[in-house]
Amino acid sequence: MKFRCANCETVVEFPSRPKKFICPECGAPNTPTSGTEGTGAGACDCILPTGFEWREPAGVIFDGATYLFKSPDDGKELTRDQWIQIYGYDPQKRLEYMRKLGKEGVPGFKNLSTLGKKK
Numbered sequence: 001m002k003f004r005c006a007n008c009e010t011v012v013e014f015p016s017r018p019k020k021f022i023c024p025e026c027g028a029p030n031t032p033t034s035g036t037e038g039t040g041a042g043a044c045d046c047i048l049p050t051g052f053e054w055r056e057p058a059g060v061i062f063d064g065a066t067y068l069f070k071s072p073d074d075g076k077e078l079t080r081d082q083w084i085q086i087y088g089y090d091p092q093k094r095l096e097y098m099r100k101l102g103k104e105g106v107p108g109f110k111n112l113s114t115l116g117k118k119k
Contacts, residue, residue: 003032006046007074026074056098057083057091067092 002013003021007028012021020031030046058070061077068077069091083091 003030004045006030028074057095060091060095069095 001015001017002011003018004011005023005026005028007023007030008026010023010025012024014021017032020029022029032046056072058072058075061068061070066079068079069083070076071078071083071086078086078091080090080092083089
C-alpha cells in the first residue's frame, strides 16, 4: 500500500496499512486516513497530528545577533516575531517553561531528573 505524507507529499510504500508512520523525507508523523485508497496518484492521504507537541519549539539557535527557533513540522528557523505570527505564542516563554519542568518536574508526578535531589 502507498501512503502520501500530509506534510511534504512524499509517497511511501508499506506491505500493509500502518496505524502511524514517520515520513522518511521530512520526519513528520502521519496517520493514514481510511477509505482513500487509490485516490490521486494511487496513494492514500494522511493527516498530521494535532497534539500540543506539534506546536512546541524543536530547538533554538543563536546566530550571534538573534535567536532563531526551529519549527516542529518542517524544521524552518523562525525569528521570535515570525513564530508568534505563525503559532500565536512566544516561543522563548514556552522554552523557559519547558526547561523549568525539566528541572523541577510537575507537582504530583515523579520526575527522573529530580528523584535524587532534595528540595
